[in-house]
Amino acid sequence: MSLLETTITGKKRGSSHAHVVTELGSAIVSGAIREGSILPGDAELSQRFNVSRTVLREAMKTLAAKRLIEPKAKVGTRVLPSDKWNFFDPDVLGWRCDAGIDLVFIEYLAEMRLALEPAAAAAAALRATSDDIVALYAIAAQFDDVSHTPETIAKVDLEFHLAIARMSGNPFMRSASALIEAALAISFRLSSPASSASTIHEVADNHLKIVHAIASRDPERAIAAMRHVIDVGRTRIARCLAPDPQQLARPAI
16 A cells, blocks of 8 residues: 555555554654664564564564664664665655654655656656657646545646656656655645645646646756646645745755
């Protein structure tokens, strides 16, 4: 289940392995388990989560792959500092969102999107096929519907941005999709554009400008249109966290 789907439905993955990973991972990312601390031993954790040693070991391997923990011989399993964590991992991003959303986190997320998605739009303008563009117009047309709920418009938004990442032809763009999902999950929680008909029309128009630029094979226009969409979304979310306009200022990227 994706980060956005989890945010929308509130459902968590139900296996024993997933339960251990989620409980420990979210505790680490939230700070409930401190960076640099040593986790309890296998016997204690197996008893706490009521799972076998095999399930626990697999869960610990998953957390280690996310760079949250590191086993050390004769020392135990140490929680790594946050600068080691893999924030491109959807679970880590989801746990970070669950731990609390602040302006600094919004800015970091926007910086990464601005570094990646305009470039993806420019590449799509050069590489997209005619069928790709027709499909993107069809997705964009789904935005302009005043009956949208926060859930439905978030799903269309994700489909649109993932389509551009795919159309870029760059596999690294598609692999960074967790960042897009995190931004949309935050938007869903705090400031969905589905809150008013005028905002829905604005979002529809802004996304359509991206498609027009790609269809015109104009990379510079595609970059500008994508940057505008990201900036508008970032400002809308930030206003929910900091109504004072001066707090929304950020250095140029």
